[in-house]
Amino acid sequence: MNPITEQDIAEFLIQTPDFFERHAELLTAVQLTSPHGGxxxxxxxxxxxxxxxxxxxxxxxxxxxxxxxxxxxxxxxxxxxxxxxxxxVHRAVDLPVVLLSEICAQFNVPQAALRLWDVAEVYAQESFAVGASDDVKSLASSLSAPYCGVNAGFEAVQWLEDPQAAASLVLLPLRPNASAPAFGLLVLASPDAARYEAGMATDFLERIGELASASLSRLRSL
Missing domain, CATH: 1.20.5 (Single alpha-helices involved in coiled-coils or other helix-helix interfaces)
Known part of the structure; x- marks a missing residue:
């Protein structure tokens, strides 16, 4: 005959829920070791x-x-x-400056910059519309989600006022809809290497990108 195991006892108690009703005295007799002081x-x-x-x-x-x-x-x-x-903002040409200054003020972002391309001719010589290379444009269009992580020497970092102080970054592609090529890139930067980390949730950043894209669409060529 096989000896009774702890599993057998456990199964018996599970299958016999009224056991302790018939043997209530056991509830006070059983002594256990407390994890608080032993x-x-x-x-x-x-x-x-x-x-x-x-x-x-x-x-x-x-x-x-x-x-x-x-x-x-x-x-x-x-x-x-x-x-x-x-x-x-009444004048479309003022949107980039207001967008950047307010994003820094409202969300405590140390540095921010952006560049747009395929803008209307009247804005073609504005500072926000020059300086984006083909590589940057290709990178922006390739991003299906915001990039969050360390500064890996991205060209767009040079748009910042103090590129050397950018330890971690967010790169937000600006596009009219999810399937369209990007018409701009928004850069958020922090001297804190842990501020923007790979793997962090990006839902909120995606909302910022969508709103920024919608407002800056006023500057695009038709």
Missing amino acids: RAVSLQERQAEMLREKIKVLEQRLMELMRHGNENMLIGDKLQRWSRQLFL
Whole structure:
């Protein structure tokens, strides 16, 4: 006859849920080791400790969800204020300057720059419309999502006021729709190498790219 194993006992208790109703005295007789100090405690006390631990974990998760919710609300407010400033720009030629200054102010971005191409002839000599090489244009069109990561010597970094201070970057392609070639590139930079990391969530950055693309479309050639 095979000896009874712990698994056999566990299966028996699962299959016999009324066992402890018939033997309630065992609940007080069973002694377990508490993880808090190693003292012996009853089964009920150990269950209470486990419940308290579960409640503590759930409270921590709730606090984290609340923190994320507050952060998302603040980001939403900043996005709304930034978008509002773009709507208030009367002259299309002023859009790039306002877009960059407000993105730095609202989102605490140390440096930002952009270049556009295929703009209307009247804007062809503006500073935002010159200096983008064919390589940059090809890179922008190849990006299906924002690039986030270290400064790997991208040519577009030279558009920044202080390229040497750019340790991490975001490269946002500007395009009229998801399937169209890019007509510009927006660069966000930080001296903090961990500010923009590969693998970070890009949903919010994609919204910025979509809004920037929509507003700057006023400068494109028809």
